[in-house]
Amino acid sequence: MSTTPLLQHAEYGYMLPEAHNLLTQHADKIREHLIATGAAMEALAKRFGGDPQTWKVAGMLHDLDWDKLEKDMEEHCGETLEELLKTVKAPQELLADIRAHYAEKYGAAHPLESMLRKCLYCVDELTGLIIAVALVRPSKKLAGVEVKSVKKKMKEKSFAAQVNREQILRCEELLGIPPDEFISITLEAMKSVAGEIGL
Numbered sequence: 701m702s703t704t705p706l707l708q709h710a711e712y713g714y715m716l717p718e719a720h721n722l723l724t725q726h727a728d729k730i731r732e733h734l735i736a737t738g739a740a741m742e743a744l745a746k747r748f749g750g751d752p753q754t755w756k757v758a759g760m761l762h763d764l765d766w767d768k769l770e771k772d773m774e775e776h777c778g779e780t781l782e783e784l785l786k787t788v789k790a791p792q793e794l795l796a797d798i799r800a801h802y803a804e805k806y807g808a809a810h811p812l813e814s815m816l817r818k819c820l821y822c823v824d825e826l827t828g829l830i831i832a833v834a835l836v837r838p839s840k841k842l843a844g845v846e847v848k849s850v851k852k853k854m855k856e857k858s859f860a861a862q863v864n865r866e867q868i869l870r871c872e873e874l875l876g877i878p879p880d881e882f883i884s885i886t887l888e889a890m891k892s893v894a895g896e897i898g899l
């Protein structure tokens with residue numbers, strides 16, 4: 701019998717309807733980022749053999765507390781998030797997976813020990829970068845954005861300077877895939893929800 705920690709295999713895809721409801725109720729400014737990250741996580745689950753709905757839920761809810769915190773980074777993933785998740789009786793594994801993406805604060809308690817967590821950690825910054833790339837285009841749309849345009853903007857340090865490039869590039873070490881593939885999967889997933897996020 702395997703003794704692999706259950707966390708690596710916890711599935712909570714059944715929370716998808718609740719995840720949609722939570723976004724409707726609590727996500728405004730952060731909504732685009734959450735829908736985009738949910739779609740990207742779903743696609744990454746398919747690439748890495750995870751449960752697509754579980755990964756999608758984690759992506760959709762990872763910054764659920766953001767609009768309420770008004771950029772109080774110290775409180776991110778703390779009690780506010782916990783309270784919001786309690787309203788839908790979310791399992792502890794979901795809270796733990798979400799906290800893991802804030803590695804600077806929760807890395808010791810919730811290490812990046814599963815592919816879900818590793819992907820969420822790396823893709824979080826990438827969806828932000830891709831949204832920024834779309835918004836500087838004349839059309840302000842994702843249509844026409846290519847992997848090479850994302851890579852070009854990634855190299856421009858002053859562009860979307862808050863995006864942590866290193867975290868994106870850790871896909872090679874943490875996920876074992878080159879940045880081109882990582883960007884391509886994420887970009888295509890985001891294009892599939894472009895209408896939903898107004899891009």
Ligand SMILES: [Fe+2]
Binds near residue numbers: 762801802
């Ligand atoms: Fe976050």
Ligand SMILES: [Fe+2]
Binds near residue numbers: 733763824
């Ligand atoms: Fe995020």
